[in-house]
Amino acid sequence: MLGFLIRRVGQMAFVMFGISVLVFLIFFATPGADPAARIAGRNASPETLAAVRADFGFDRPLPVQYAIMMKRLFISQDLTSFVNRGWKVVPAVLAVAPVTLSLVIGAAILWITGAVAIGLIAAATRGSVIDRSLMVLGLIGVSMPVFWLGEVMNLLTQSRLHDTWLFSWVPPLGYKPLAKDPVAWFLTLVIPWVTLATLYMGLYGRVLRASLVEAGQEDYIRTARAKGLSETRILTRHALRTSLITIVTLFGLDFGALVGGAALLTEVVFGLHGLGKLTYEALRNLDLPVIMATVMYASFFVVTANAVVDLLYAVLDPRIRTA
Amino acid sequence: MTDRTASPGDLAGEIVSAEPSRGPWVTAVRKLRSDGAAMIALLLFLLIVALCLLAPFYAAYVAETDPFRSNLSGQITVGGQSVPIMQTSTEGLGLGFTPISPTWDVTAYFLGADGQGRDVAARLLYGGRNSLLIAGMATILTLVLAGLVGLTAGFFGGIVDWVLSRLLDVLWAFPVYLLAISLSIVLISKGIDIGPISIRSGSLSLPIFIIGIIYVPYVARPIRGQVLALKQSEFVLAAVGLGVPSHRILFRDILPNVMTTLIVFVPLMMAINMITESALSFLSIGVQPPDASWGTIIQDGQVLLYTRPVVSLAPGIAIVITVLALNVLGDGVRDALDPKAKLRLRSG
Numbered sequence: 001m002l003g004f005l006i007r008r009v010g011q012m013a014f015v016m017f018g019i020s021v022l023v024f025l026i027f028f029a030t031p032g033a034d035p036a037a038r039i040a041g042r043n044a045s046p047e048t049l050a051a052v053r054a055d056f057g058f059d060r061p062l063p064v065q066y067a068i069m070m071k072r073l074f075i076s077q078d079l080t081s082f083v084n085r086g087w088k089v090v091p092a093v094l095a096v097a098p099v100t101l102s103l104v105i106g107a108a109i110l111w112i113t114g115a116v117a118i119g120l121i122a123a124a125t126r127g128s129v130i131d132r133s134l135m136v137l138g139l140i141g142v143s144m145p146v147f148w149l150g151e152v153m154n155l156l157t158q159s160r161l162h163d164t165w166l167f168s169w170v171p172p173l174g175y176k177p178l179a180k181d182p183v184a185w186f187l188t189l190v191i192p193w194v195t196l197a198t199l200y201m202g203l204y205g206r207v208l209r210a211s212l213v214e215a216g217q218e219d220y221i222r223t224a225r226a227k228g229l230s231e232t233r234i235l236t237r238h239a240l241r242t243s244l245i246t247i248v249t250l251f252g253l254d255f256g257a258l259v260g261g262a263a264l265l266t267e268v269v270f271g272l273h274g275l276g277k278l279t280y281e282a283l284r285n286l287d288l289p290v291i292m293a294t295v296m297y298a299s300f301f302v303v304t305a306n307a308v309v310d311l312l313y314a315v316l317d318p319r320i321r322t323a
Numbered sequence: 324m325t326d327r328t329a330s331p332g333d334l335a336g337e338i339v340s341a342e343p344s345r346g347p348w349v350t351a352v353r354k355l356r357s358d359g360a361a362m363i364a365l366l367l368f369l370l371i372v373a374l375c376l377l378a379p380f381y382a383a384y385v386a387e388t389d390p391f392r393s394n395l396s397g398q399i400t401v402g403g404q405s406v407p408i409m410q411t412s413t414e415g416l417g418l419g420f421t422p423i424s425p426t427w428d429v430t431a432y433f434l435g436a437d438g439q440g441r442d443v444a445a446r447l448l449y450g451g452r453n454s455l456l457i458a459g460m461a462t463i464l465t466l467v468l469a470g471l472v473g474l475t476a477g478f479f480g481g482i483v484d485w486v487l488s489r490l491l492d493v494l495w496a497f498p499v500y501l502l503a504i505s506l507s508i509v510l511i512s513k514g515i516d517i518g519p520i521s522i523r524s525g526s527l528s529l530p531i532f533i534i535g536i537i538y539v540p541y542v543a544r545p546i547r548g549q550v551l552a553l554k555q556s557e558f559v560l561a562a563v564g565l566g567v568p569s570h571r572i573l574f575r576d577i578l579p580n581v582m583t584t585l586i587v588f589v590p591l592m593m594a595i596n597m598i599t600e601s602a603l604s605f606l607s608i609g610v611q612p613p614d615a616s617w618g619t620i621i622q623d624g625q626v627l628l629y630t631r632p633v634v635s636l637a638p639g640i641a642i643v644i645t646v647l648a649l650n651v652l653g654d655g656v657r658d659a660l661d662p663k664a665k666l667r668l669r670s671g
Binding site for chain 1: 489490492493494496497498499500501504505506508509594598601602605606618621625628629632635636639642643646647650651
């Protein structure tokens with residue numbers, strides 16, 4: 001087990017190193033993507049360009065630039081933005097992280113509960129109208145672009161139905177810190193949670209139903225049935241347990257990616273200044289230090305989530321440890 | 324796994340009956356054709372493609388409008404009355420203009436106008452052409468690249484596999500939207516450096532290239548796994564034992580099996596690509612103006628969301644219907660080609 005852990009951590013470090021090099025190359029070594037030209041403005045004179053290059057250290061060899069950036073990001077943690085000079089990126093990332101975490105954790109609770117309910121009901125009523133309609137609804141959820149669903153939600157809750165009893169409680173767009181006003185925090189996040197959870201609820205519900213139905217063919221379920229257990233108990237206690245393994249894998253990947261900035265579109269539509277929005281704005285300005293910090297943070301979550309999933313597997317199935 | 328021609332049962336069947344054996348493809352197509360939902364989805368998808376292909380015809384002969392030129396002072400006739408396309412705003416302070424609402428008349432501004440007085444219905448059809456083209460081409464690119472990478476890594480193994488697998492690990496851990504946005508922003512700004520002509524010519528191939536690249540790991544990994552499993556399968560071991568040259572094993576025994584997996588991916592990838600394209604265009608780093616796509620029209624409609632919601636709603640509904648059709652079709656194709664799905668159907 002220890003050997004497996006060490007190997008996994010080594011792999012994580014390698015992947016994060018690979019991502020940092022990739023990001024660095026995309027923004028520094030792509031022909032035409034001259035960061036100095038971006039900072040100096042469109043019609044900068046050659047002298048200004050040269051001054052900017054020297055000032056920001058772009059005239060040094062690429063590996064040196066990369067090493068300095070990594071040192072300032074991880075060791076001295078004093079890396080500053082290219083656009084707002086003096087703005088430290090590490091605190092900036094930490095400052096917006098609660099917004100994204102609030103959004104993603106709330107949505108995750110919602111979509112897992114929803115998906116388990118959908119999966120169980122659909123599997124229990126297999127072949128019925130309820131099963132079919134749940135599966136169709138799930139498929140519609142999967143087929144909707146999240147930013148568009150967010151706009152439709154805004155249209156309904158902020159404009160068209162805002163004056164009715166149904167949505168009059170919805171506050172204006174934006175984020176309220178949890179520590180300051182928990183009620184406002186909750187209310188502002190309800191609609192974003194529902195929006196973000198819809199896609200995953202459909203996907204997970206469908207996957208769970210398929211897995212539950214498949215589990216119904218297994219020997220241990222037949223044994224449970226032979227023992228005279230009720231169908232409900234078989235489904236919730238025996239079949240659901242093994243089926244959740246599939247969900248754990250999916251969840252690890254999706255949760256990691258969302259915390260790492262994939263919730264960007266939801267954040268943009270609902271005016272939440274989270275990590276996704278910070279990354280997106282940094283990308284628009286080609287503000288490489290911020291991009292580097294957010295992407296490293298993002299990949300850390302993705303890689304950790306992957307490792308946790310592998311670890312859970314290794315705990316559940318000892319054969320994987322040696323693979 | 325998916326190979327049925329080489330299974331002992333089929334061989335025995337061939338020897339016993341004189342009937343020519345039906346290949347797995349014929350069986351799959353037959354199965355797909357008996358799947359009602361998948362056939363309806365296919366027809367719906369083809370209908371959407373056909374409608375979008377007729378965009379120039381609709382714009383020129385039915386709506387008689389140029390959906391790429393702003394038309395802020397134009398007048399149209401609705402119910403015998405001449406009305407301006409951009410109407411004086413009646414909401415708020417009464418300042419500014421609001422584009423005309425849907426006339427529900429296919430010959431003029433069926434879905435109303437956007438913020439620049441352009442016909443939304445005509446733009447929707449033109450936008451659909453680009454959305455479908457990008458999603459389709461990107462799907463082909465992804466599958467070709469992923470097939471190559473997966474086959475090479477799985478079949479040759481050793482150092483080649485190690486390098487390719489580590490590369491896939493890195494791309495895999497890079498959140499897909501962040502990678503797409505990073506590439507888009509750098510490449511779009513590069514286009515500006517070259518000159519206006521190159522942006523226009525390159526504008527559509529840029530999102531195709533970006534969307535085609537980012538999903539490669541998601542397809543290449545399962546393909547590699549499948550190739551590894553196939554290499555251990557009895558019919559490949561038998562071929563190796565018989566001294567069949569490895570290129571022949573690759574093309575005759577492994578590739579046909581991998582092909583079925585790739586085909587299962589086609590509708591599902593295309594569905595994902597449609598959504599990715601719309602997201603990039605919505606962030607204005609996908610399709611560039613004056614070209615339209617469903618994503619850019621949603622973005623155009625964002626400022627009009629509360630006054631003229633149809634501008635954003637219509638392309639969104641178009642995306643949902645198209646992606647839904649592709650997903651249903653994808654389920655059908657998977658059930659028809661993937662034997663594991665048989666088990667699910669039987670028990671379902």
